[in-house]
Amino acid sequence: MIQRPRGTRDFPPEEAHRRRAVREKMIDVMERWGYREVVTPTFEHLELFTLKSGEGVIEEIYSFKDKGGRDIALRPELTAPVMRMYVGELHSAPKPLRLYYFANCFRYERPQKGRFREFWQLGCELIGGRRSDSEAEVIAMADEVLRAVGIRGDIHIGYLGLIRSMLKKVPEAHRQSIMRLIDKKERDALRELLQSIGAEDLGIMELISLKGKGALDRAEELSAALSSVEISTEGAGSAHSSLEAACGESRREGARASARSGRSPESEMKLSDFREMLELLDAYGVDATVDFEIVRGLEYYTGTVFEIYASGLGAQNQICGGGSYELASLFGGSETFSTGFGLGFDRIMEVVGEVDPPIPPVVLAFTPDVKVDAIRIAKRLRNVSPVIIDVMGRSLSAQLKSASSINAEHVIIVGRRELDSGKLVLRNMTSGSQEELSIEAIEERLRSAFARTTK
């Protein structure tokens, strides 16, 4: 007996049907927003992902050498592949590009509730748009995608512009740790670190505690006050360029760093962009909480970041994350503003309720002497309904018993008598009533029954 590999799952017919029904509802929303599906390879060069997320991710990537000695990785996510595709073959397509994907991804992690080694992500990337408009659209669409399957997520939106400005006044070496501590909500450790480097007056602690209404106004005050705050450590502002040069980073690391530092400070400073985005979001009718504690811990995010939570998932309650980022230049393209989100499909499946039941099949029962006629009839009826015929050589009564056990709604009985008279028996398994009809009439009946169940 061979078991499944750890962290993988089988989906029996019922579950596979549920997943497809939910997936189609969500995809339908994105199509209606004008997004088009893209499909990328299941495996990529390992480098694609280390370039985006750093060498640290190798630990959690399924990677291997192929027979040609190449370092290959099963995709752990889809933003990098999609941006790779954009840079490689779509960079001169009319902007903006609205792309979505739904695909399985792989990560070598400890499985737990809502987390598997093979999992499915659904997401979008809006490439080449204007900041506020793009961000508002993507967040509003994420909300609608979730609502389409009956989930009202708790949306938290943060903005990295201001925190990045604050961090400009802090030595380069500490910036990443500060972001990490914020992301992990470790307030005490954060406060300690800020004090130890003399950065407690920058307003970081207050900023990240700002939530909901009024948060933005206060953030603007903090922003205005920032220019007058200086911290007295060793030339923080100029430290990073020399540090970068001195570090002897690899070519790739250097490319990553310059892609980030290449952004103009002004573009990160503008809280007015964020305010505008929130106004647009309001116009979309989306209810979200401003929360400057959302920083997503990732270096390539450039502006608005957001996370959506759902209840009922234990420790893994985040079902969606996204924001604006700059990755095109990292992959060799020109700098392009992009916004996207990724949705954890498996976690969504944990919290969605009932979905449409599958269409019940029609069973065509026959007597052995007319099997070939039954097959011809079944072939014809499959144009209007799922049709099953016996392949076990069962007696008529056993065929009916079997039809009953699979909850078939109708059974059509074909025998010598029916063929001679040209009228087949259509039996309703629920009521037990049956009538004799021509095959054309049966087609009509099934057509309308089918239309009802799929409506």
Place this chain on the structure above:
RNA sequence: GCCGGGAUAGGGUAGUGGUCAUCCUGCGGGACUGUGGAUCCCUCGAGCCGGGUUCGAAUCCCGGUCCCGGCCCCA
């Protein structure tokens, strides 16, 4: 990678260091070679893997695998 709880027919379970193991359900067949669901009967089907202790292990011990909850992490 860490902590804790688990693993007995397809699903759900019982039990004991001593005859290759309980019951329910399920699958297949039959009673029923042209009308299902009920009932009855028959068949099929199991102690995660490897080692150890023992006269004897599914039971006790160790290691592994997988599952569940949590930690770390979460692009």
